[in-house]
Amino acid sequence: MxxxxxxxxxxxxxxxxxxxxxxxxxxxxxxxxxxxxxxxxxxxxxxxxxxxxxxxxxxxxxxxxxxxxxxxxxxxxxxxxxxxxxxxxxxxxxxxxxxxxxxxxxxxxxxxxxxxxxxxxxxxxxxWQLDEPGRGFAFRVDAPLDMRMDRSQALSALDVVNGYEEAELARVIARYGEERFARAIARAIVAHRPVETTAALAEVVKQAIPAPARRTGPHPARRTFQAIRMEVNAExxxxxxxxxxxxxxxxxxxxxxxxxxxxxxxxxxxxxxxxxxxxxxxxxxxxxxxxxxxxxxxxxxxxxxxxxxxxxxxxxxxxxxxxxxxxxxxxxxxxx
Ligand SMILES: C[S@@+](CC[C@H](N)C(=O)[O-])C[C@H]1O[C@@H](n2cnc3c(N)ncnc32)[C@H](O)[C@@H]1O
Structure with a gap:
């Protein structure tokens, strides 16, 4: 721990x-x-x-x-x-x-x-929440997708990533992630379902982003992870x-x-x-x-x-x- x-x-x-x-x-x-x-x-x-x-x-x-x-x-x-x-x-x-x-x-x-x-x-x-493997918050730590701050809550990142309609997923990623490739990312996630781990999600997101955009700035999955976390926890x-x-x-x-x-x-x-x-x-x-x-x-x-x-x-x-x-x-x- x-x-x-x-x-x-x-x-x-x-x-x-x-x-x-x-x-x-x-x-x-x-x-x-x-x-x-x-x-x-x-x-x-x-x-x-x-x-x-x-x-x-x-x-x-x-x-x-x-x-x-x-x-x-x-x-x-x-x-x-x-x-x-x-x-x-x-x-x-x-x-x-x-x-x-x-x-x-x-x-x-x-x-x-x-x-x-x-x-x-x-x-x-x-x-700590980000680093703790069992919590499934971070793209850098492979774990089952979760991201619930309150673990007694029903909705988890697994449900959002695998259950939301493509358009809804794109809206979440665009709004909370301020991600300009949100639609392409949502399309890729839906195509790769089930996406069950943080590492799998990070890879799908990375592949969905055009190569030149991948090479600059923070990890390409950072905005998508932030968006899904904010949605899961209704922040x-x-x-x-x-x-x-x-x-x-x-x-x-x-x-x-x-x-x-x-x-x-x-x-x-x-x-x-x-x-x-x-x-x-x-x-x-x-x-x-x-x-x-x-x-x-x-x-x-x-x-x-x-x-x-x-x-x-x-x-x-x-x-x-x-x-x-x-x-x-x-x-x-x-x-x-
Ligand atoms: C950035 S950390 C706080 C760190 C803290 N200030 C310290 O010095 O250790 C944010 C914390 O807020 C909690 N949190 C987020 N949203 C919350 C909410 N709506 N109500 C209560 N706690 C919340 C998270 O679980 C997390 O532990």
Whole structure:
């Protein structure tokens, strides 16, 4: 079994993003191997971390890695789209701030649930998931096609690759893979069915791509694998629901930080953040009085997306495509 431990992406920037929030509950919606969660537990000793992941194996690994933090951390298997329900669950409501930080132990006094002062999403798959042969995510590691983050889910990559109609497969590969040869790839996959392993799929995709295009850039199957993974795990649907849930539970002064690695994800994050931080336009026909409209519920902390530094990309190639966006729910009177 591979190791979950890998350098979390833009960890210093993520820790900085949460430095100004009040003490309370920090939710890591994609706890993975616990890298970001560990850094937050170190940096915010006045706060408690709830780590969520769809992947039971990630939950086990993160739980073990973070066990030294005792009652300051709770790790549970859940999709971040269900974040509001998790935050309202009895065991989370029972959490208290660490003693010595003005907090109370849950057993001492009945207390108000902790305020959600931070939510982090570090999207996509972990390097452990990619490297682990049994998971069937990666074109570089031969394994039966699978790609489910939550292995209790029915739909797997095997079903998508062998069961989807050609046109539907082409649509998935074009949209999520942003692959210009999507139709040729879908045609080749259908012609070679059944395609049952990652190596077989990688070879079919490679052969479907014109030779000159194969010779440049990353592995020719990379975009198709990414697309099928996003389809299997309904990643964009969950992201939309997760962002809405996160923003709905965020306390005044709290922050939402999202690390995305795909242009469609980043666009979704950007559009929501811009909408939440904009004053609604004055309705047509109403006089523009010069008085500002209602205060928007959010404030952009990052203008544009933050990118990793060259030094980080040199050590962690996965960081190269990372985009970090941070939004704050302003505290009353704190709005600029
Ligand atoms: C890039 S890794 C996170 C790595 C983590 N930040 C760390 O420092 O180790 C992304 C993780 O998010 C999980 N994930 C993806 N979509 C999810 C969702 N909708 N809900 C919960 N977890 C999700 C994956 O299973 C994976 O473990």
């Amino acid at each position: 591979g190791s979950f431990a890998h350098e979390p992406v833009m960890v210093a920037e993520v820790v900085d993003a949460f430095a100004p929030v009040p003490a309370g509950l920090l939710v890591d919606g994609t706890v993975g191997g616990g890298g970001h969660a560990g850094a937050l537990l170190e940096a915010r000793r006045d706060s408690v971390v709830l780590g969520l992941d769809r992947d039971a194996e990630a939950v086990a690994a993160a739980g073990e890695r973070l066990s030294g933090y005792g009652a300051r951390v709770l790790v549970r298997q859940s999709g971040f789209e269900d974040l509001a329900g998790m935050v309202a669950s009895p065991e989370v409501v029972a959490l208290g701030l660490p003693p010595g930080e003005g907090g109370v132990s849950p057993r001492q006094v009945r207390h108000e649930p902790l305020k959600v002062v931070g939510v982090l999403f570090d999207l996509g798959v972990s390097s 964009l649907d969950h992201l939309g629901a997760g962002l809405d849930a996160a923003f709905s539970v965020l306390a005044p002064g709290g922050r939402l930080a999202v690390l995305s690695y795909h242009s469609l994800e980043d666009r979704m994050v950007k559009e929501r953040f811009v909408a939440w931080s904009s004053r609604p336009p004055v309705p047509r026909g109403l006089p523009v009085t010069g008085t500002p409209g209602p205060v928007p519920p959010g404030r952009l902390v990052t203008r544009g997306a933050a990118r990793p530094g060259a030094a980080e990309v040199a050590v962690t190639p996965r960081a190269e495509s990372a985009r970090l966006r941070v939004l704050e729910r302003p505290a009353p009177g704190g709005e600029s």
